[in-house]
Amino acid sequence: MGFSAAQLGFEKFIFSRRPLVIGFFIAISLVMVYFVTQLRVDAGFIKQIPIKHEYMKTYMQYRQEFGGANRVLIACMVKKGDIFTPEFFNLLKEVTDDVFFIPGVDRAQVQSLFTPNVRFTEVVEDGISGGNVIPADFKPTSEGLRQVRENILKANIVGRLVASDFTGAIISAQLLEVNPNTGEKLNYIAVAHELEEKIRAKYETNDPEQKFDIRIIGFAKVMGDISDGAGRVVLFFIATFFITTLLVWVYTQSLPLTILPLISSLMAVLWQLGTVTILGYGIDPIGILVPFLIFAIGVSHGVQMVGAARAEIVFGADGFDAARRSFRRLLAPGSIALASDLLGFFTILFIHVRIIQELAITASIGVAAIIFTNLILLPVLLSYVTYDAGYLHRIEKRSGKIEPFWRALAYVTRPRFATIILLAAGVLLAYGLIRAKEVKIGDFHSGVPELRASSRYNVDSKIISEKFSIGVDIITVIVETVPQGCIDYEVMTLMDEFAWKMQNEPGVQSVISLPGIAKDINAGWNEGNMKWRVLSRNRDVMTQSVAYVPTSSGLLNTDCSVMPVMIFTRDHRAETIARIVAAVKDFREQYGTEKVNFRLATGGVGVMAATNEEVASAQFPILMYLFGAIILLCLMTYRSLRATLCIMLPLGLVSILAYTVMSKLEIGLKVSTLPVVALGVGVGVDYGIYIFSRLESLLKIGEPLQEAYRHTLGITGIGVLFTGLTLGIGVVTWIFSPLKFQADMGILLTFMFLVNMLGAVLLLPALACFLIKR
Numbered sequence: 001m002g003f004s005a006a007q008l009g010f011e012k013f014i015f016s017r018r019p020l021v022i023g024f025f026i027a028i029s030l031v032m033v034y035f036v037t038q039l040r041v042d043a044g045f046i047k048q049i050p051i052k053h054e055y056m057k058t059y060m061q062y063r064q065e066f067g068g069a070n071r072v073l074i075a076c077m078v079k080k081g082d083i084f085t086p087e088f089f090n091l092l093k094e095v096t097d098d099v100f101f102i103p104g105v106d107r108a109q110v111q112s113l114f115t116p117n118v119r120f121t122e123v124v125e126d127g128i129s130g131g132n133v134i135p136a137d138f139k140p141t142s143e144g145l146r147q148v149r150e151n152i153l154k155a156n157i158v159g160r161l162v163a164s165d166f167t168g169a170i171i172s173a174q175l176l177e178v179n180p181n182t183g184e185k186l187n188y189i190a191v192a193h194e195l196e197e198k199i200r201a202k203y204e205t206n207d208p209e210q211k212f213d214i215r216i217i218g219f220a221k222v223m224g225d226i227s228d229g230a231g232r233v234v235l236f237f238i239a240t241f242f243i244t245t246l247l248v249w250v251y252t253q254s255l256p257l258t259i260l261p262l263i264s265s266l267m268a269v270l271w272q273l274g275t276v277t278i279l280g281y282g283i284d285p286i287g288i289l290v291p292f293l294i295f296a297i298g299v300s301h302g303v304q305m306v307g308a309a310r311a312e313i314v315f316g317a318d319g320f321d322a323a324r325r326s327f328r329r330l331l332a333p334g335s336i337a338l339a340s341d342l343l344g345f346f347t348i349l350f351i352h353v354r355i356i357q358e359l360a361i362t363a364s365i366g367v368a369a370i371i372f373t374n375l376i377l378l379p380v381l382l383s384y385v386t387y388d389a390g391y392l393h394r395i396e397k398r399s400g401k402i403e404p405f406w407r408a409l410a411y412v413t414r415p416r417f418a419t420i421i422l423l424a425a426g427v428l429l430a431y432g433l434i435r436a437k438e439v440k441i442g443d444f445h446s447g448v449p450e451l452r453a454s455s456r457y458n459v460d461s462k463i464i465s466e467k468f469s470i471g472v473d474i475i476t477v478i479v480e481t482v483p484q485g486c487i488d489y490e491v492m493t494l495m496d497e498f499a500w501k502m503q504n505e506p507g508v509q510s511v512i513s514l515p516g517i518a519k520d521i522n523a524g525w526n527e528g529n530m531k532w533r534v535l536s537r538n539r540d541v542m543t544q545s546v547a548y549v550p551t552s553s554g555l556l557n558t559d560c561s562v563m564p565v566m567i568f569t570r571d572h573r574a575e576t577i578a579r580i581v582a583a584v585k586d587f588r589e590q591y592g593t594e595k596v597n598f599r600l601a602t603g604g605v606g607v608m609a610a611t612n613e614e615v616a617s618a619q620f621p622i623l624m625y626l627f628g629a630i631i632l633l634c635l636m637t638y639r640s641l642r643a644t645l646c647i648m649l650p651l652g653l654v655s656i657l658a659y660t661v662m663s664k665l666e667i668g669l670k671v672s673t674l675p676v677v678a679l680g681v682g683v684g685v686d687y688g689i690y691i692f693s694r695l696e697s698l699l700k701i702g703e704p705l706q707e708a709y710r711h712t713l714g715i716t717g718i719g720v721l722f723t724g725l726t727l728g729i730g731v732v733t734w735i736f737s738p739l740k741f742q743a744d745m746g747i748l749l750t751f752m753f754l755v756n757m758l759g760a761v762l763l764l765p766a767l768a769c770f771l772i773k774r
Contacts, residue, residue, distance in 0.1 A: 007332070041282055050673045072172075096171050112170070114685055283359055309322045347626045418766035442573070478600075483561045495565065519533045548767050615671075631648055647688040649763070
């Protein structure tokens with residue numbers, strides 16, 4: 001295999017200045033250590049939403065006026081009986097007061113039975129009367145509790161702020177993006193800990209005589225629980241590291257050759273985290289897996305470098321020459337493989353969700369660091385390793401034992417066996433294409449998929465959704481109309497028809513709209529007779545029906561030109577969101593007018609809908625860009641379409657099968673899974689490029705295909721097999737993680753590491769049998 005003058009000159013430059021090179025890397029690493037100590041957890045709500053999406057433009061425009069999707073619900077529940085006891089109302093008042101003073105809570109939008117923005121109206125002899133559900137002079141006597149019960153019924157908040165069976169009440173709080181006390185970006189994990197310490201721990205104990213339960217749900221609480229689980233994730237990373245170390249030692253049979261690739265891979269992670277801090281980013285709980293992915297890629301490339309150097313030792317070179325030759329031989333294919341990894345992460349920048357873009361930047365920085373630490377520093381370090389006769393004897397002895405396996409495996413390059421493998425690959429491809437279509441964009445299940453179904457958060461969420469008609473799963477459609485639209489019969493009737501259609505849509509739990517409230521008030525004006533629960537054509541009567549609905553209800557603005565319709569969903573599964581959004585769009589297309597415009601959407605489900613649509617619209621273009629770029633790299637490197645097909649076809653098959661596994665495991669394609677999908681492409685390219693580069697070099701010197709592949713397996717293939725097995729065994733331990741998404745990723749990564757390895761050692765040579773000219 002020939003090498004360019006530039007390659008040889010670069011090699012001479014590096015190896016003639018080894019102490020300087022090592023000193024440079026140590027100096028950079030010490031600087032990065034300083035910055036890593038300043039790394040912070042950075043969770044943000046706005047980071048999760050696609051700002052440029054149509055729905056999110058609506059969200060950003062109206063979130064200050066009608067509240068956003070970032071809210072927390074605290075449900076105070078009784079274990080026995082109902083809420084109408086002095087003890088419960090004392091508890092509810094204290095919890096409401098404590099919620100007010102949690103940093104980051106928008107106090108103007110806190111809602112509870114004790115807040116002045118929760119009011120009732122009723123028809124009395126002198127007209128309409130109203131007031132706070134809990135009056136200022138409230139005392140928890142039997143008479144006072146009876147009056148509050150009546151006010152709750154008049155206020156029509158059963159199912160909203162009070163449980164349908166009167167076993168609990170909710171405090172609803174919107175969160176700001178900025179902490180008003182410090183002026184800094186709100187720390188959602190700190191908010192979650194405040195909720196646990198100042199609310200749950202304070203009012204809920206393990207005492208069997210405890211009468212109340214506290215249930216808490218919301219984005220901040222999700223981030224807090226994921227962050228707490230991520231702390232335990234570190235233990236799994238440590239376990240994975242030690243398993244990897246043990247297996248690398250089994251492979252190398254040498255302590256220096258075990259330590260050096262691990263050091264270079266950890267250095268890449270250190271550089272990654274330090275650079276992220278320098279750029280002003282933090283580490284998001286959802287992105288906690290990215291550093292390990294970088295470590296895994298680093299180990300993969302490190303093992304290849306060690307294997308190449310060891311092969312040169314067997315061929316008679318000393319430690320210094322072996323390191324130089326492995327550097328020379330792997331610099332080009334290693335750079336191409338890492339460039340492909342870099343493209344894998346870089347392409348997801350096209351998804352306009354800030355957290356995904358941060359993940360892409362973070363991962364791309366890590367891959368760029370590997371180019372330096374594993375392709376430059378590692379061979380320089382290997383040049384100082386000495387090999388005694390005993391080590392060479394052990395390697396030769398083990399090689400002799402493995403040689404029959406390589407001879408048998410090399411039969412895949414014979415036409416008969418290659419045909420069988422290609423037919424099996426075709427069957428898998430057909431099956432994968434059918435099942436891959438079943439992958440959903442978004443969540444498969446109710447609850448938070450990042451946490452296990454038995455987690456405290458998902459249990460709380462289930463109970464709140466069962467006891468109340470509302471939850472954090474809400475999509476709010478903004479109805480824009482003419483000023484004073486709330487007293488326009490045409491406008492109100494159309495809104496009422498929309499609310500009725502949505503109420504009868506599968507997956508919808510309840511709908512709250514101004515026309516529905518107006519009809520209740522109109523019936524109240526007529527002795528509660530249900531036949532008068534209608535919208536009047538008379539403008540004065542309509543005015544009478546809506547006059548007592550305050551803007552604080554979130555159902556209208558000051559001039560009635562904007563009136564939200566709140567749709568509470570039973571869950572946030574992908575099909576539920578898609579169905580409801582489609583129903584809204586269908587109604588808008590059929591009945592929307594210039595006078596009445598139905599705009600999607602605010603609320604938590606609105607954010608999820610926008611994110612799902614952004615991922616759905618971007619995933620196939622991203623795959624096209626990624627595969628197109630890798631194909632271009634391979635064509636430029638090997639100058640052969642046949643060689644490119646040998647590398648890309650196994651990669652394409654494994655990518656399709658990865659979607660099949662996601663479908664079988666009911667893992668949705670979303671923010672937390674995209675980096676893993678990109679990694680699958682990157683690792684597959686690594687394996688394929690390393691094997692094909694060695695195979696091509698042996699074919700060029702005249703070896704027959706079968707012999708060339710047998711030698712390739714002995715030099716490079718063993719590293720690929722070992723890396724796939726090592727990384728697969730390392731991540732399979734994640735199935736015991738307290739975080740559901742990490743357990744799912746453990747299974748998915750294990751599959752991708754192993755099947756990519758099999759694709760490289762079985763399918764690639766089978767394709768070469770028919771595509772590569774001998």
